[in-house]
Every structure is written in structure tokens, then in C-alpha cells.
Amino acid sequence: GIEISALLKETGYVTLDQGFVNTASCASAITYIDGDAGILRYRGFPIEQLAGKASFLEVSYLLIHDALPTPAQLAEFADKIRVHTLLQEEMRTFFSGFPRDAHPMAVLSSAVTALSTFYQDALDPTDPEQVEISGIRLMAKLPTIAAYAYKKSIGHPLPYPDNSLDYVENFLRMTFGLPTVTYEIDPKIAKILDMLFVLHADHEQNCSTSTVRLVGSAQANLFASVAAGINALSGPLHGGANSAVLEMLEQIRADGGDVQSFVRRVKAKEKGVKLMGFGHRVYKNYDPRAAIVKKAAQDVLATLDRPDPLLEIAFQLEEIALADDYFVSRKLYPNVDFYTGLIYKALGFPTKMFTVLFALGRLPGWIAQWAEMMSDPTTKIGRPRQLYTGEAERQFVPISER
């Protein structure tokens, strides 16, 4: 093969940074992470001060508008979202085209792309008013779409939103309610889900957010950009990790619960065997979100009186990993996804929906990052360079002579 170092010398000015390990793609004033110290702040506020104290809509407002809302501002923001929760009827019928077993993340991204067909006169990414209403529409409609994706997968009728409820309650009722039975919303469940959304609300230039920015840098509209972000999030190395963790825990349990032998397979780098929910590109210390989620998982399973043997397996995995040189030397700690799946499961969500919940939480971050990029006059279209490793010039041979 061609030596990469020789190519770098040849091109002189192009840097090769696979996976963007050291390359900043933008300047941003939204989220601060110190990966070595395990610090995460939204607009300067430590995550520990926001989680469980500020509501998801409050944090969404903070991310998008760079200020904590006053009660009046929050009420106005919530009202604006509330009046847009309905989907067009054509959009409802759109769901019938998917197979019953469609993955809800694929349905989610398809439906978000389809949203742009309904708002063609309000898609201009350079018009701040159109950007604002697109953001509000997305915030309002994504929970409705997410609930429909779930209802579709179980063959249930698609409900309408109930705008007398708050953001998370409305989503829970659409997801778990049925026309034939009154669904009693458990405020404890609503509160936990709200907090998990807060923990996922932004995480600077991760894979999906970078995707949202890259697509938007071509001045594609917000729906198109966010749909691309949802697709990026679906990968098991990113948002898909939360369901992969649960599948891993279930597999360990099915194999007799031998945590040590699973860890040995991870360390032997057996193909396809990773400790899912561990490791992070930026955190080389305990992910501060994981610490909050771990505590919440313990509380939830105790409060809801739904003990889960998988929690014990997760604790054991963490304990063994944190004392093992393989993980210690590589600075691999639990990330936000390690314990979230256990909570989602306790709340009644099927595994396939876990990454959809991540997307609901991440949405205000995508909106804020996209809007920040659009309002920055120095923004350029994202267009990475490459190192060409293919053939030098060749001569074409007509097909009749080959």
C-alpha cells in the first residue's frame, strides 16, 4: 500500500485526522466539556445543577436562546410548542406505508424528512423567523412522530396529542395510552424521563451533531439536517449504544450470568464483542451524565418496585472493568448509555425505542447548534479534504477491447 506519511509529505498542507480526534470543526458557545475532569456544562451551567432541577423545556430554551427563561418566557415557549404538536393527517397516513417491524429510528428519520414537504414556504435557513418556527415545529412534532413509530410497531391505532398535558406527559400518553383505557400518567415516570432528556440535550460536536451541522452547512433546511442527525444517532457506536447495552446484559444473563468470562472476551477483542456503554472519545474520566443516570437507575428500580437482575450484572461489569488494567489504561469508563437502558426498560419502553428517546432528548441541542452555525457569518460549507490513495493516471480501454 501507499504510505500515508509519504502522502502527507507530498500534499504538504493537508492534515489527516481520521475520526476528527484533534480537529475542531467549528467554534461554539453552547456546550463545554472537559473530558479529563469529567465536566459538562450547558451554556455555562454544570449538568449536575440542571438535571432534576430544570425541566427539559427550560433546558431546551437555555440551549437555543442562551439564557435561562423567566417563568413568562418558559410559558410562552411551551405554548408555542403546544400548538404545533399535531401532525397533518397526510403525515399520519404516511406511517401505514412502513412494515410493522420497521425500526422506529428509521421511521423517525423518514418522517422528519417528510415534514419538510408540508412547510415548503418556511424552510429558508437564512431567515431567522423561519428558522425559529421550524425549531418549534420539530420540538412539537418529534414526540408525536416517536409515539406513532412505536404504536405502528405494535399495531395500535395512532393517537392524537393531548395539549392539556405537558411535553413529556403528552409523549407518555401518546406512547402508552389506548383509546379504550384511560392512561394514568405516573408523575414519577414523567419526571425521570424529563431528567433523562435533559442529560441528553446537547453534547457539543458528537457524530450526530456534526452531521446536522455538515448537512446544514450546505444550507439544507432544518428538517433535512435533523433527519440526517437521527440517522447518525442510530449507529450502535453512538445513540444505538443504549439498546446495545441492554442486549449485551440480556445475553450475559442468558449465558448464565458469567460476567468475568464476558470481560475476558472483551479484552481478547473477540470480533463484535465490546463492553457497550463504556468508553468515550472525549471523556477520559467518569462521564458526569453516567454518574447521575447510575443513581437514577438505582432509585427508579427501587421506587417503581421493579427489581431487575440486569442491574446487578451492570454493577458487576462496572466494578470489574474499573479495577481491570485493560479498561484503566485505556481510560474506559461508563458513558451515559450504560445505565439508561435499564431505566427505559423499567419505565416500560421496548429496547427498540431506546435510541428514539435519545433523539427526543438531543433535539434541542441539534436545533441550537444548527441555528448557531446559520447565524454565524463566518460559516462555510463543510468540505473535508482527503489523501488520495488510488491509482495514478490510467488509460481507458473501450469495453470491446477488454
Ligand code: ACO
Ligand atoms: N470495550 C472494549 N474496548 C474498548 C471500548 C469498549 N467499549 N471502547 C474502546 N475500547 C478500546 C479500543 O479497542 C482501543 O483499544 P486499543 O488501543 O488496544 O486499540 C481503545 O479502547 C481506544 O478506543 P477507540 O475505539 O480508539 O476510541 P474512540 O474514541 O475511537 O471510540 C467509542 C469511542 C466509539 C465510544 C468507543 O469507546 C466504543 O465503541 N464504545 C462502545 C459503544 C458506546 O458505548 N458508544 C456510546 C458512546 S457515547 C454516546 O454516543 C452517547
